[in-house]
Amino acid sequence: MKVVVCVKQVAALGDEVEFTADGRDVDPDFLEHALNEWDAYSTEAALRIREALGSGEVVAVTVGGGKTEAVLRRCLAMGADRGVRIESPAADPFAIARALASVVERERPELVLCGVQSSDSVQAATGAALAGLLDLPCVAVVTKVDVGGDGRGSAHRELEGGLLDVVDFDLPAVLTIQTGINEPRYATLRAIKQAEQQEIEVLSCPAGEPAYSVRRMFVPVRGEGAEMLSGSPAQIAARIAEIVNERLA
Amino acid sequence: MPRDPKHDILFEPIKIGPKTMKNRFYQIPHCNGYGSEKPFNQAYFRAMKAEGGYGAVCTEYCSISPESDDTHRISARLWDDDDVKNLGLMCDMVHEQGALTAAELWYGGPHAPCMESRAVPRGPSQIPSDFEHLTYCKEMDKDDIRAVQKMYVDAAKRARRAGFDIVYVYGSHSYLPQQFLTPYYNKRTDEYGGSIENRARFWRETIEQVKEAVGDDTAIAVRMSTDMFMGEAGTQLERDCLPFVELVDELVDVWDINVSGISEWGEDATPSRFYPAGRLLPWQAAVKAVSKKPVLGVGRFTNPDMMADAIRAGQLDIIATCRPSIADPFLPMKIDEGRLDDIRECIGCNVCISRWEIGGPPIICTQNATAGEEYRRGWHPEKFTHAENSDNDVLIVGAGPAGMECAMVLGKRGMRRVHLVEAEAELGGGMRWIPQLPGLGEWARVVNYRKIQLDKLKNVEVISGTRLDAKGIAEYGAEIVIVATGSYWATNGLNGCTHDTVPGADAALPYCLTPEQIMDEGKPVPGSRVVIVDNDGYFMGISLAERLALEGKKVTLMTHLGHVAPYMHFTLEAPNQHRKLHKLGIETVTYHQPSRIEEGRLVATHVYDEEGHERSFDADAVVLVTQRRSNEALFRQLKDETGLDALRAEGVEALYRVGDCVAPRLIADAVFDGHRLAREIDSDDPETPLPFKRERHVVSAAV
Numbered sequence: 006m007k008v009v010v011c012v013k014q015v016a017a018l019g020d021e022v023e024f025t026a027d028g029r030d031v032d033p034d035f036l037e038h039a040l041n042e043w044d045a046y047s048t049e050a051a052l053r054i055r056e057a058l059g060s061g062e063v064v065a066v067t068v069g070g071g072k073t074e075a076v077l078r079r080c081l082a083m084g085a086d087r088g089v090r091i092e093s094p095a096a097d098p099f100a101i102a103r104a105l106a107s108v109v110e111r112e113r114p115e116l117v118l119c120g121v122q123s124s125d126s127v128q129a130a131t132g133a134a135l136a137g138l139l140d141l142p143c144v145a146v147v148t149k150v151d152v153g154g155d156g157r158g159s160a161h162r163e164l165e166g167g168l169l170d171v172v173d174f175d176l177p178a179v180l181t182i183q184t185g186i187n188e189p190r191y192a193t194l195r196a197i198k199q200a201e202q203q204e205i206e207v208l209s210c211p212a213g214e215p216a217y218s219v220r221r222m223f224v225p226v227r228g229e230g231a232e233m234l235s236g237s238p239a240q241i242a243a244r245i246a247e248i249v250n251e252r253l254a
Numbered sequence: 255m256p257r258d259p260k261h262d263i264l265f266e267p268i269k270i271g272p273k274t275m276k277n278r279f280y281q282i283p284h285c286n287g288y289g290s291e292k293p294f295n296q297a298y299f300r301a302m303k304a305e306g307g308y309g310a311v312c313t314e315y316c317s318i319s320p321e322s323d324d325t326h327r328i329s330a331r332l333w334d335d336d337d338v339k340n341l342g343l344m345c346d347m348v349h350e351q352g353a354l355t356a357a358e359l360w361y362g363g364p365h366a367p368c369m370e371s372r373a374v375p376r377g378p379s380q381i382p383s384d385f386e387h388l389t390y391c392k393e394m395d396k397d398d399i400r401a402v403q404k405m406y407v408d409a410a411k412r413a414r415r416a417g418f419d420i421v422y423v424y425g426s427h428s429y430l431p432q433q434f435l436t437p438y439y440n441k442r443t444d445e446y447g448g449s450i451e452n453r454a455r456f457w458r459e460t461i462e463q464v465k466e467a468v469g470d471d472t473a474i475a476v477r478m479s480t481d482m483f484m485g486e487a488g489t490q491l492e493r494d495c496l497p498f499v500e501l502v503d504e505l506v507d508v509w510d511i512n513v514s515g516i517s518e519w520g521e522d523a524t525p526s527r528f529y530p531a532g533r534l535l536p537w538q539a540a541v542k543a544v545s546k547k548p549v550l551g552v553g554r555f556t557n558p559d560m561m562a563d564a565i566r567a568g569q570l571d572i573i574a575t576c577r578p579s580i581a582d583p584f585l586p587m588k589i590d591e592g593r594l595d596d597i598r599e600c601i602g603c604n605v606c607i608s609r610w611e612i613g614g615p616p617i618i619c620t621q622n623a624t625a626g627e628e629y630r631r632g633w634h635p636e637k638f639t640h641a642e643n644s645d646n647d648v649l650i651v652g653a654g655p656a657g658m659e660c661a662m663v664l665g666k667r668g669m670r671r672v673h674l675v676e677a678e679a680e681l682g683g684g685m686r687w688i689p690q691l692p693g694l695g696e697w698a699r700v701v702n703y704r705k706i707q708l709d710k711l712k713n714v715e716v717i718s719g720t721r722l723d724a725k726g727i728a729e730y731g732a733e734i735v736i737v738a739t740g741s742y743w744a745t746n747g748l749n750g751c752t753h754d755t756v757p758g759a760d761a762a763l764p765y766c767l768t769p770e771q772i773m774d775e776g777k778p779v780p781g782s783r784v785v786i787v788d789n790d791g792y793f794m795g796i797s798l799a800e801r802l803a804l805e806g807k808k809v810t811l812m813t814h815l816g817h818v819a820p821y822m823h824f825t826l827e828a829p830n831q832h833r834k835l836h837k838l839g840i841e842t843v844t845y846h847q848p849s850r851i852e853e854g855r856l857v858a859t860h861v862y863d864e865e866g867h868e869r870s871f872d873a874d875a876v877v878l879v880t881q882r883r884s885n886e887a888l889f890r891q892l893k894d895e896t897g898l899d900a901l902r903a904e905g906v907e908a909l910y911r912v913g914d915c916v917a918p919r920l921i922a923d924a925v926f927d928g929h930r931l932a933r934e935i936d937s938d939d940p941e942t943p944l945p946f947k948r949e950r951h952v953v954s955a956a957v
Contacts, residue, residue, distance in 0.1 A: 191675075193673075193731050194649060194671060195730060195731025198647075
């Protein structure tokens, strides 16, 4: 079974933050980069499907500039077979989904796995948009997945209140994977070194119309009305109790 | 990150007599094993704290005369002009960093054994020392009083010549001036004994004379213990100390306030086992309420909120730290820069103090492996050179204190990739469960600090819950492999007394248990009567005794030694721990070694009984705290079974081990070992420590 895993290099803020001159993005000097947490789980899920079936191929795909290849190499070190980077200025989930769709159409996998969301933009839209563009069934927020060789699969979805939604679906399909579905494996230093030597295919894709654009990025002004409590833990606790009692009265 | 404005108050300058201190961070007098006779180690050690932002840095207690010779313990000395030169180096180096220096002028009276000088100490009354066994003083007549006061004056002048900004007339810890103040030491009937005015006379006159001699340009500090916890006999706050403050406040430029005498000075240098930070604040605030002068004092402060609150609440003017400044000489700078999670907090274990108490060795610290190594090994706590072999990948197996420290330092030295792989889900090795022993919660800071630092290092990856075997290690892909698998408590009673196992001891049996079986594995302790066999002599046996007694067991703590947990005497934990044992009804049996263990009883003999009479102890459970053994199986497999050639074929160029898996020692030693290897990972032979600089006379010509 061929599985395409769509992964993203996410940015995380350090202790301090400054914005670019045009005020529309964070100055890249203040960002640290890593593989999106959800995508480590979806990569692991893909590897386990390949291992359970005893054959198949896991293709990791990302959209972005050359530096984003680091996350593909991470997936390769974990055990993915191939990495594909789509060189594209796409920034919003729909543009990214269009770029990913071109690769999925070419690869024709039985299964496409995305993370539920990315930790930096938190839109939770790319996976569903990709399914929409490809006209494939989409199962979102998956906490357990089983696929056999019969062209069918089943998945558990996490609902509120501890409820579980058990879904059967036809392949091919797009699944968005929730954290905790598995324990992502670590990569040994040898695997990391080997992944560094592996060829990564680079495709390009026009960005197309952006779905939206960022007008301004800023740190919100601190509002009024916050009371900072200081003192010993006992004093602070006493003050909190006072406030609660005042509000309840 | 900028400094949090609520900590601004800690960075306000303050006047101390004729001097101005740039902020409120003051390194209180404390020992380091270097004194005046290892001047380079001394100077580099103190200057590191000035570099780290301290506004004032003190010597340790500084003897004014060969009559106050504390050998075998190491003090500073200002006996002659050569001492002026040697301590002058410290003053110069501290001044270069913009901090003040202070000399704590000390005369020990009956506590000074004078084992090097062979002189006779003088004291208020001829009663042998309660601290240093078999040490007597000469009872002072009026000429003696004038002679000793002149020693203070002469030493103060030497201190000024050396470059000190502040001189102490030091009394705390029951040294001479405080001996005069205290009925426990002062039985005199002349004008130097009896009423508070008379008992204060020696100290007051001495302060006057020192002030007269150097006070125009040198600040005068007085360090006083405000409660000796001895009832009527000891110094008392209301009866003695507050009147004394009012009597001499005009003469004093800064008060340094603490508690306790020397024989129980763990009440002052409080182990975290018994006291939280800030425990001395009530006494310090009481002095501050009556004095017009700045008041400083210790309290094992590591939390800047607590420091700032103490100043705002009018309890202290200046935050003095001793142990926190050893654990992190850069405490002030980190607060200034808002880097609070980089603070290496003191854990209050007092192994630093243990080395002074032992007498002779240099200072060590569990948290700061570089403490005492500033000059002799050239180690800086915050600066790391880029490793010359940084193009190597490192695998460290085992994330206890040694493995974590090694990974952190290798990360900071810029190794390409460091993987720290731990078998358990949680990091810490033995330090996962040791902090769960009664009173040892703050010891968890050893693991927490390193976890935070490792998380910040981009080139370090921590992989927990993963047990590697020799094959997995060989094929892991690292050029450098470091094994840090720790140690375990012997399961068969093997011990350093008989150098043999104990017949019948077997931790596979339900009634024989090791510490980690109880604390980590949850093995139930059967029955109600427990005998703990402690051949170790430090915290483990006695802590388990306390824990099991708190659970309602009837506990007997047996050791072949003459005292239970003798090392806790050096860490100042012994007195209060003995009080606890007593209160909990724990029976202690010393000089006894088990000859066999059977279900329901343990049979022991007195170690000096030549006829070997047996004594039987009822025991539903026996806890074996006999000795530790290195967990070296994995290392031996790699070295002996896999072999270095096979490792080399897999790309492993070097195999080392650190910490308890080399030999089980103090936690401080494990941390040091991990740090040392990482500092020297690019030396010609990293396994062998590089020589350190030794301060000594070298014969340069034939004698």
